[in-house]
Amino acid sequence: MRVASDDAGPDPDLEAVLYEATPTGVAVVTLNRPSRLNAWGGDISAGFYSAIDRAEADPAVRVIVLTGSGRAFCAGAHLGSMATIGDSLGTPSANGKAPDVSTIVGERHPHFLTALRKPIIAAINGACVGIGLTHALMCDVRFAADGAKFATSFARRGLIAEYGISWILPRLIGFGAAMDLLLSGRTFYADEAARLGLVKDVVAPELLMTRAMEYAEDLAANCSPASLAIIKEQTYGDAERDVVDASARAEKLMGESLLRPDVVEGIVSFLEKRPPSFPTLQEGP
Template structure:
């Protein structure tokens, strides 16, 4: 696919960075961006050398949501810009039926995804960040769902994901009012994993991503699967029993052997690529 509104690269440690890339339009979301983003993530998901995906925006904005100039053109329609293809790439699909949808597919990826919110984050971009596994923001970044001010519902699963991240009390405030929430307040609510000054932001996120890339890919994928399976289940016993089953399986794998050898040898482990769980 020819990439016009996104770009990506992968470093030697297996950390992939994906940029929403419309700086002249503050990285506003379009159907083409939707399709390109899914296509990129499909490539990264299938690349055994990739261990972590970092999602950010070009310049000093993450994404301001739907293109403001296009909003009036959507009046009377039932959807936003439909994109390039009726059948975009489907990374993360097939893991659980609950994840086979726009944005929710991010929960089905084997690779952990970090949202590096480097500036304004509005509308669909809040959902985009929410469905990432981890979220960091630059100090002072502004977040808003915007929907109540546009006469729209809670968009793209925010009514499902936000209560699981920040609780019902904060969710009702954020979704009912559509008010601007600064990064520092969102951090206190529990939406973010950290907030960093602008001059430290890129390095801090990069350091965290490389730390994550150094642990067992199989362990990260397994934990991600467990977290969301257990979030969708009320059965604590099933969670314990499934973890015991996974322990028995993964103790026979090379990552466990390497992890033990590194621990006993007082060195850092070196996990080979391509060991993610299905």
């Protein structure tokens, strides 16, 4: 959790997280504490979980886009001002136990995003640091605004590779590059993030949401929700399986997919040269 400890006040008149479901089947979730660069805290975590749960439960929503308001995506964990940082961290108890960081981070670790049945696309509009970076990496696809800053920062704050970033980062960019970013904690920019494969595209800031929404809307319009859900589960789950197990499981899932109407619709719409009309995502796999 990279520490964001500026003295900027809260945004009392703003909802901490904004939610919009579009007619195109995309839910846009926006972290909305711009005065503190959307630094992660209890207000954002509660609103974030609520928004994600809402999108996941809504059959009309097929894809989720996550972004930030103002100049940042999420600049790390919010610990208040320098005067209150000790209170935010807490003090060890008499038996020597560490402070309860869940009061800052929230009740869910960022990897819960990989278990969603719907794709989640990160539109990284600005600073993406610490726990903000961890959340972005747990999204399925990332777009970044030109000039956006990235950093792990953990080693430079006396912290460790938190909440699964040591699991996801090497899988995205390779072991050597991941070790560089984790050990150095250095700042890097969107263009390097693209070269490393950390983000799909870098676009002008004013075009970021247009690009992310175009991508999300294409998935929503042309991809089977059931297929998307199962492919997500396969991809993250197969990271822990060997190739024999992964292939055998894929064969079983393929047989099950042939029983769904999505396959017929996918083939017929292709042959008829029209957009597919896939059914909404049902409960279960």
